[in-house]
Each structure stands twice: as structure tokens, then as C-alpha cells.
Amino acid sequence: MSEQEVLKLDDKVKATDALYATMLREDEPWTKWVGFAVAALVHIVVLVVTLPEANTFIPDKEPAKIVTVKKYVPPPPPVERKKIERKQITKKVAVPDPTPDEPEPIREPEPEIDPEPLPPDVEIVIGDTEPPPPSGPLMAGVGDVTNPVLIPESKVEPPFPEIARRARLTGNVILQAIIYKDGTVGDVEVLRCTRPNVGFEEEAVKAVEQWRYQPATQNGRPVDVYFTIQVSFELN
Secondary structure (H helix, E strand, O other): OOHHHHHHHHHHHHHHHHHHHHHOOOOOOHHHHHHHHHHHHHHHHHHHHHHHHHHOOOOOOOOOOOOOOOOOOOOOOOOOOOOOOOOOOOOOOOOOOOOOOOOOOOOOOOOOOOOOOOOOOOOOOOOOOOOOOOOOOEEOOOOOEOOOEEOHHHOOOOOOOHHHHHHOOOEEEEEEEEEOOOOOEEEEEEEEEOOOOOOHHHHHHHHHOOOOEEOEEEOOEEEOEEEEEEEEEOOO
16 A cells, blocks of 8 residues: 555545544534444445555565576596507517527636836836926916026116106116026016106116026026016116
């Protein structure tokens, strides 16, 4: 039943109650019976006519629908039957040789060859031999390598450069050279000069190339070595 229909029904009931109260007034007794009859008739009409119509607005309850959800399970794949080929396995069995083994020939041992005798002038050394001499120059004064010694008679004093003399400059030149086994000097290089570009380097190299040394030794043998030489230029 809608809200408007409920309000209309309520208004009818109130009107009926008001009419029934008017008819029951004590000052007019005859109206009591008339009002009772009218009220009864109105209530019958309300109950019989209105309520059946109201019942039509109440919807019938539909039965609840139950939905069952099942998980889809795919059918199992068909089983493939593999054909197994049966192979005939043959095993080789060794057949004994009907003929007996031939006897191996008898071999005579080879005679031992005596080594040739050594000549009488050959020196036999027992123990560790000396290591071969080094192929390149060594560092003088390192390990068992001695320093070369300058022969005083071969020392040539370098001339004082004219430019440095006029400017009254002094300086030191440090060189690195190779002192060979025979005492000569070669491969002279300038490492440092306190007064560069005034002629000290050139004069020092020319002078040192003329010097001679007692060579350095290793285990008593002369060897080539790298050696550091200092040349000083002083004004008299």
C-alpha cells in the first residue's frame, strides 16, 4: 500500500469516528442508535472493500533463487599410447680359438754399450753450476754487483761554458752512463742539471765519454753496469 492510500484510509477512519461521536450525544438519544448503525455500516465497508484492495499492493514473496557456481574442470587429455618397438638384442659371445696360441719367439737381450772414456784434460764439476752471465747491464752497487772505480789518469775536466763564465754561474750535472766490461763509458744521459741551457750538459757529456773505469764485477767476473756520475762546474 502506498503512502497516499494510507493517508486516505486514515482520513476515512477519523471521519467515521467523528460521525460516531456526534451521533452518541446524550442530549439527543435517538441519534445513538442511528449513529451506531451508520458506524457499523461504515466499518463493514472499510473492512470489506478497502482492505482487500490494500492486500493487492503487497507483493507476493518470490522464492529465493539459489545459484550454484561450480569450477570448470577440463577433462583429462587422452592418453597417448606409444608403441614400443621391441628390438631383438643380440649379445656376442666370444668363441674360443680352436687352434693353440703360437709360442712367442725368444729374444736375446741387446748388449749394453759402454760409454766412451772422457779425455784426460776434461774437468768434471760436481754440484751446482754457476748461473749464466746476465745479458744486459746491471745496477752498480746492488746485490753482489760492485761499483766501477774511476781511473784518475783518464779523468778529463770539462771546459767551463763561456756563457756561464760571463754570467759567473756555477752548476752541477747528474748523468747516467753504462760502464762496460772493458772500462769504457757509453750511452750517457742527463738526469738533472741545476743550471740548464747554459752549456753545462753538453760539456759534461763530452768529458765523461773520455773517462775510463775499472769495471764492476759480479762473482769475480766483469759485467756491464748502469752508473750515476756527477760533474760539477765551479769558477776559479
